[in-house]
Amino acid sequence: MTLGPLMIDLKGVAIEPDERDLLIHPLVGGVILFSRNFESPAQLARLTADIHSLRSPRLLVGVDHEGGRVQRFREGFTQLPALRAIGRRHAQDPGAGVELARELGWLMAAELRACGVDLSFAPCVDLDHGVSEVIGDRAFHARAERVSELAVAYLMGMREAGMAGTAKHFPGHGAVTADSHVALPVDRRELADLDADLMPYRRLIANGLLSVMAAHVVFPAVDRLPASLSQHWIRGELRGRLGFRGAVFTDDLSMKGAAAFGSILERARLALRAGCDMLPVCNDRKSVETLLEGLQDEPEPLRQVRLVRLHGRETRSLGELQAQQRWRDGVGAARHCLDVPELRLDA
16 A cells, blocks of 8 residues: 555544544555644554554654644653754854754654654744744744754754654745734745745755655745645755755645635645645544545655655664663753743844
8 A cells, every 4th residue: 555645633642443444545644643642652652553553654653843832742752942942052152053953853853753753844944034923933043054054963863863854844934924824924035035045955955855844835926826835836946946856745734824725625636736745634624534535646656755765763662762871961952952041143
C-alpha cells in the first residue's frame, strides 16, 4: 500500500474504532497530533506504535512542536524556548548561538523520536519583519543571514536525532499582519523583493532539507493563488528555481487562509496540481470524509520516495535518552534560555 496525500487528526489519546477505517484508507498518508492526543510520554509511545502498526509503509506521524507558544506536548517533555531565544544568543555570541540551535534542534527531535513521532514541523524560518503576531517570537531573527545560519544548525541537530526538518512557512509569513488560521494574508511585494525571505530555503536545500511546508499567503504580484495552492510557487519557484527535491506539505487546508479558494475538494485538487505531496486537514472530520469520498489521486512514485524518506530514525526509549549527557546538557541549555531577559534584535 502506498502513502496517500492526506494527513488527518484523531479525537483523543487512542485510536477509536471508527478512526481505524480512516487510517487504512489509501488516500491517507499521515496523522497530525495535537495536545488532546497527549497525556504522557508512555501513552504517546503507545499511540504512535498503534498508528505505525496499521500499514506498510507506516503512516507518518507529525506534530507542531517548535517550542515557546507552539509545543503540543508538555508534561514529561522539556519546556523548549521560542526560536527567538536562539537568535538572542546569536546576537551576543554567534558561535554560541549556532551551537545552541544545533543542541535544541537535537533535543526537540530526540524527545519526540523516543516516543515514536516521525516529524516535528520545524524549524520556522520566517523572517521577523516586526508585523506578524502569529510569527513573532517563532522566528529566529529579522536578518536573513542569521536565520539561515541558525536554521541550518537546527536542521543538523534534528538530523542527528533521526528526524527530518520541515522548513516553514514557504515562501514567508513574516511580512503580513493577518493570521492565516483566521484570515487570508496578502503580501504585495514583488518577487524580487522576496530574496531575503527565500535565503533560508536556499541554504537549507543546499544542506539536504527533506521537507517544506507552504503558506496560505497570497503574493498577488506573483500569482493570484496562495503559495500552498500555486503551481508557480511550488513547481516553478520551489522545485524549479530553488531546486528542492523533498516533500512539500501544505499548511492545514481547513484554515481560513485556504478557505477562500473553493470547497475542500477544490482546495485539495489545487494543492495536488501545484505539486504538493501531503495535505493536512485538521479539526474538521466532515472535510476529511468528503475528501475520502470524492478526491481522485493517482499514486506518484516520486511522491512515495519523498514521503518515505521522512520516516524517523534512531529510535531509543525516553529512559535511554535521559541517561545521556547530551540530553542533560540540552535540558540545561533550554532552561537557561527561558531565564534570559528579552533583548531587541535590531543588529
